[in-house]
Amino acid sequence: MKIASRFLTRPDTTGTVRLTVDGAPFTARAGDTVAAALLAVSGDAFRQTGKGAPRAAYCMMGVCFDCLIEVDGQPNSQGCMTQVRDGMVLRRQHGLRRLSGDEDRA
Amino acid sequence: MPEVDLAIIGAGPAGMAAAAAAAGGGARVLILDEQPRAGGQIYRNLGAGDDARAYLGPDYFAGRALIAALDGAGIRAEFGATVWRVEPGGRVVWSQGGKSHMATARHVLLAGGAQERPTPFPGWTLPGVMPAGAAQILMKTSGLLPRDAVLAGCGPLLYLIAAQLIEAGAPPRALVETQTPAAMLGAMRHLPGAFAAFPMLFKGVRLIARIVAAGVARHTGASGFNASPTGDGGIVFSFRTGRRAHQLQTPLLLTHQGVVPSTHISRAAGVAHEWNAAQQAFQPKTDDWGATDVNGIHVAGDGAGIGGAEAAQAAGRLAAFDILYRLGRWSADARNQRAAADRAALRRAWAIRPFLDCAYAPAPEILAPEGDTIVCRCEEITAAQIRQSYAEGAIGPRQVKTATRAGMGHCQGRMCDLTTRGILASCGAAPAAPRARSPIKPVTLGELAALAAHQETSS
Numbered sequence: 001m002k003i004a005s006r007f008l009t010r011p012d013t014t015g016t017v018r019l020t021v022d023g024a025p026f027t028a029r030a031g032d033t034v035a036a037a038l039l040a041v042s043g044d045a046f047r048q049t050g051k052g053a054p055r056a057a058y059c060m061m062g063v064c065f066d067c068l069i070e071v072d073g074q075p076n077s078q079g080c081m082t083q084v085r086d087g088m089v090l091r092r093q094h095g096l097r098r099l100s101g102d103e104d105r106a
Numbered sequence: 107m108p109e110v111d112l113a114i115i116g117a118g119p120a121g122m123a124a125a126a127a128a129a130g131g132g133a134r135v136l137i138l139d140e141q142p143r144a145g146g147q148i149y150r151n152l153g154a155g156d157d158a159r160a161y162l163g164p165d166y167f168a169g170r171a172l173i174a175a176l177d178g179a180g181i182r183a184e185f186g187a188t189v190w191r192v193e194p195g196g197r198v199v200w201s202q203g204g205k206s207h208m209a210t211a212r213h214v215l216l217a218g219g220a221q222e223r224p225t226p227f228p229g230w231t232l233p234g235v236m237p238a239g240a241a242q243i244l245m246k247t248s249g250l251l252p253r254d255a256v257l258a259g260c261g262p263l264l265y266l267i268a269a270q271l272i273e274a275g276a277p278p279r280a281l282v283e284t285q286t287p288a289a290m291l292g293a294m295r296h297l298p299g300a301f302a303a304f305p306m307l308f309k310g311v312r313l314i315a316r317i318v319a320a321g322v323a324r325h326t327g328a329s330g331f332n333a334s335p336t337g338d339g340g341i342v343f344s345f346r347t348g349r350r351a352h353q354l355q356t357p358l359l360l361t362h363q364g365v366v367p368s369t370h371i372s373r374a375a376g377v378a379h380e381w382n383a384a385q386q387a388f389q390p391k392t393d394d395w396g397a398t399d400v401n402g403i404h405v406a407g408d409g410a411g412i413g414g415a416e417a418a419q420a421a422g423r424l425a426a427f428d429i430l431y432r433l434g435r436w437s438a439d440a441r442n443q444r445a446a447a448d449r450a451a452l453r454r455a456w457a458i459r460p461f462l463d464c465a466y467a468p469a470p471e472i473l474a475p476e477g478d479t480i481v482c483r484c485e486e487i488t489a490a491q492i493r494q495s496y497a498e499g500a501i502g503p504r505q506v507k508t509a510t511r512a513g514m515g516h517c518q519g520r521m522c523d524l525t526t527r528g529i530l531a532s533c534g535a536a537p538a539a540p541r542a543r544s545p546i547k548p549v550t551l552g553e554l555a556a557l558a559a560h561q562e563t564s565s
């Protein structure tokens with residue numbers, strides 16, 4: 001999480017959820033989507049495209065698929081359509097993968 | 107034997123109003139929505155009970171009654187339900203919790219609403235560039251407020267979001283608008299017709315006054331958008347007004363060029379579509395009740411043409427009334443009588459559209475970009491590549507897709523269809539609406555296999 005969040009720090013609330021991204025622990029609010037939780041703590045990319053370009057969540061409504069991220073071992077999960085859960089393990093993705101998560105396309 | 111009388115896809119203003127009206131007339135209703143709660147994007151997360159966000163304004167909280175009405179008798183509501191197929195004959199298939207489900211309905215109402223118009227310009231794929239509507243969704247769902255954002259583009263939503271940010275104590279650094287004084291002047295001729303929508307116009311004027319009073323820097327007639335990354339992950343946003351070049355630094359550039367109907371579901375269902383030149387978007391062809399050329403399928407709300415939340419509610423009810431008539435529950439007379447109030451509401455809401463569509467028409471450079479600007483975000487296809495394919499004989503969306511792969515990625519063209527069309531039109535072609543196919547949202551092979559097995563054992 002090298003780049004500062006592009007959003008203001010939220011006031012502390014109860015009901016925090018603990019999760020990790022690429023091994024680094026962070027907290028989210030219950031009710032956050034994975035995409036919102038990541039945007040709240042970091043301005044970094046969610047993934048890199050097949051050509052190596054950085055991308056982060058974009059539309060926040062399930063349309064663009066730029067928020068694809070590995071959630072609990074399931075690659076290409078739509079971060080903006082997935083609710084956070086305690087103990088969730090996130091990994092940023094590099095390159096293209098099949099939507100089914102079965103194999104790399106390249 | 108159909109399990110329900112009416113399946114509604116989308117629980118925004120149109121879908122919710124239709125559900126209440128249809129159930130009120132005695133129909134058994136199933137309403138499905140992809141999000142965890144009812145409300146659509148406009149009332150997103152309203153039901154969650156976080157009322158600390160008064161800065162979102164009274165129009166947001168006005169959605170409460172519609173959401174509450176979904177608890178009424180005769181309505182089964184399913185959330186987190188992504189519909190990926192609608193068949194003629196009323197079979198609806200959706201994905202929920204990693205499994206596929208089916209229901210058969212005598213009538214289907216598509217109320218999928220709108221998405222933001224894709225806004226391609228150099229750098230729009232960088233982290234740090236988002237649609238303004240996406241930031242608003244983050245405000246509604248997570249209480250996230252953009253830090254020193256720059257709002258850029260055009261349309262009433264931009265003013266609303268700017269005012270909400272000011273109210274929340276997180277004013278934007280600047281408001282950069284693409285609409286030109288000439289467009290504004292041209293739109294003035296529609297003002298007399300917009301008189302019925304005076305309260306709405308007045309709201310707009312008040313929003314602008316609020317933004318100006320807060321001291322937010324405002325530029326109009328802007329063009330030549332370009333975003334590039336700074337060393338620390340920020341965005342340098344450059345643009346021109348007239349002959350002056352400007353540069354702004356911001357952690358978050360929020361763009362907007364209006365909203366367009368989400369038509370993947372209606373196109374995949376085989377409904378005929380037409381080009382709306384005033385709104386620069388495709389929309390399904392419907393009659394006065396939202397009925398389409400496919401028997402048993404109605405469309406209502408922004409998914410049938412952009413009209414806003416109030417128009418959507420009225421259109422949703424009108425569709426429900428027509429469906430009650432077709433179900434044999436109401437006579438034509440009863441339907442027509444009940445429709446009067448909503449027809450009037452619809453007329454009022456539509457009255458402002460010609461003015462808005464003209465004053466806040468999307469910028470030409472966004473509709474038909476050039477050069478290295480990425481058009482298809484998924485497959486990373488540029489405007490130049492699409493123009494090249496046209497020069498080599500790809501005169502329609504299907505040929506462009508085959509030649510370049512634009513539109514073949516995960517989003518299935520949702521982020522590039524309109525831009526491809528804009529580029530082809532700027533080259534002199536008159537492209538038809540591109541085809542859409544089920545599944546309209548990605549479904550895993552495992553899920554499909556499970557569904558097939560289920561069908562075999564149950565038939």
Ligand code: FES
Pocket residue numbers: 035057058059060061062063064065066067068078079080081
């Ligand atoms: S951010 Fe667009 S699909 Fe998730």
